[in-house]
Amino acid sequence: MPYLSPEEEQAIIEPKPMADFVETPYIKKLACRALNYLKAGIPIHFRGPTGTGKTTLALHVASKIGRPTVLLHGDDEYKTSDLVGGEHGYRYRYLKDNFIATVLKVEQDMYKRWMDNRLTIACRYGFTLVYDEFTRSKPEANNILLSILQEKIMDLPSERNGEERHHLRVHPKFCAIFTSNPEEYAGTHKAQDALRDRMVTIDVDYFDRKTEIGITQAKSGLIEKDATKIVDIVRGLRRNNPCEFMPTIRSCITLAKTVGISGGKVSAEDKVFRELAQDILVSQTTRSPWSPHRKEIKKLVEDLIEKYC
Ligand SMILES: Nc1ncnc2c1ncn2[C@@H]1O[C@H](COP(=O)(O)OP(=O)(O)OP(=O)(O)O)[C@@H](O)[C@H]1O
Ligand SMILES: [Mg+2]
Numbered sequence: 001m002p003y004l005s006p007e008e009e010q011a012i013i014e015p016k017p018m019a020d021f022v023e024t025p026y027i028k029k030l031a032c033r034a035l036n037y038l039k040a041g042i043p044i045h046f047r048g049p050t051g052t053g054k055t056t057l058a059l060h061v062a063s064k065i066g067r068p069t070v071l072l073h074g075d076d077e078y079k080t081s082d083l084v085g086g087e088h089g090y091r092y093r094y095l096k097d098n099f100i101a102t103v104l105k106v107e108q109d110m111y112k113r114w115m116d117n118r119l120t121i122a123c124r125y126g127f128t129l130v131y132d133e134f135t136r137s138k139p140e141a142n143n144i145l146l147s148i149l150q151e152k153i154m155d156l157p158s159e160r161n162g163e164e165r166h167h168l169r170v171h172p173k174f175c176a177i178f179t180s181n182p183e184e185y186a187g188t189h190k191a192q193d194a195l196r197d198r199m200v201t202i203d204v205d206y207f208d209r210k211t212e213i214g215i216t217q218a219k220s221g222l223i224e225k226d227a228t229k230i231v232d233i234v235r236g237l238r239r240n241n242p243c244e245f246m247p248t249i250r251s252c253i254t255l256a257k258t259v260g261i262s263g264g265k266v267s268a269e270d271k272v273f274r275e276l277a278q279d280i281l282v283s284q285t286t287r288s289p290w291s292p293h294r295k296e297i298k299k300l301v302e303d304l305i306e307k308y309c
Helices: 006-010 025-039 054-065 080-084 118-125 144-150 209-220 224-239 249-261 271-285 294-308
Strands: 044-047 069-073 085-092 110-116 128-132 153-156 166-169 175-180 200-203
Touching: 025 044, 025 054, 025 175, 025 200, 025 209, 044 054, 054 069, 054 128, 054 175, 069 118, 118 128, 118 144, 118 153, 118 166, 144 153, 144 175, 209 224, 209 249, 224 249, 224 271, 224 294, 249 271, 271 294
Parallel strands: 044 175, 044 200, 069 128, 128 175
Antiparallel strands: 085 110, 153 166
């Protein structure tokens, strides 16, 4: 690990496997595909609807790489300078030699402060970049990635230490994992063709049944039989879909957790469970209280409870 300034350290996470991470054959296969591309030096991009486990999978894959990881969340307000760094007044500056790790000089001079931002840190030290929901940033802000991913060169702006514009050679161990929601989602921009062309996109869909049951169980502590009932109701709702939004694994987790806490039983006879299921599933699948589909979804939830519980 190179010597890092306190600011740089703050930008870094050591992704460790989550204690309740569920690793079914479905997840293993996805992770393995992604790791193979990354080993070949190709950035990967998990694209899929909300709640399909993209962020969790990206961090899981990053933990398999075993390098420190820098996490970025796409944001419409981002400018390129937010990704690469900017000037933030003056401060005492720690000086270090990037190339000879043992040479460490702490300089207490007042120096123009440059806050290296996360992308720069990842490129300089060869860390793993997880750029979550990158299409929420404007395409212009993401342009900097084109030369990073292709020519392995990062173009740094001129203000840095008063020097001329210069280039940073991207560390050979740098690798990048992106996630995004499909372009039709509100608040996302269209990814530039050139950027998409520099990565392999793996489309992720809703989990398979086994994985959904495993995650619901792991996150709620319910027994497998009860987690299965909840998952089957949610999957039934997805299949016969009059919904404006598809119910996701989050609906399963929320219902399973609240049923456990409220002392209800996952059973058609349990009034509390029926009410919770209506509350959670109807609200998570409709856009507004006046949705024309509300009644239909309520009825469907009732029918699914009868069928599976
Ligand atoms: N393999 C897994 N093991 C345990 N929990 C998981 C796993 N994958 C996903 N989850 C859980 O499922 C939920 C949704 O996952 P996640 O947030 O990664 O989805 P997402 O696709 O990134 O969603 P969004 O598009 O809304 O950001 C989270 O609560 C997460 O903790
Ligand atoms: Mg996410």
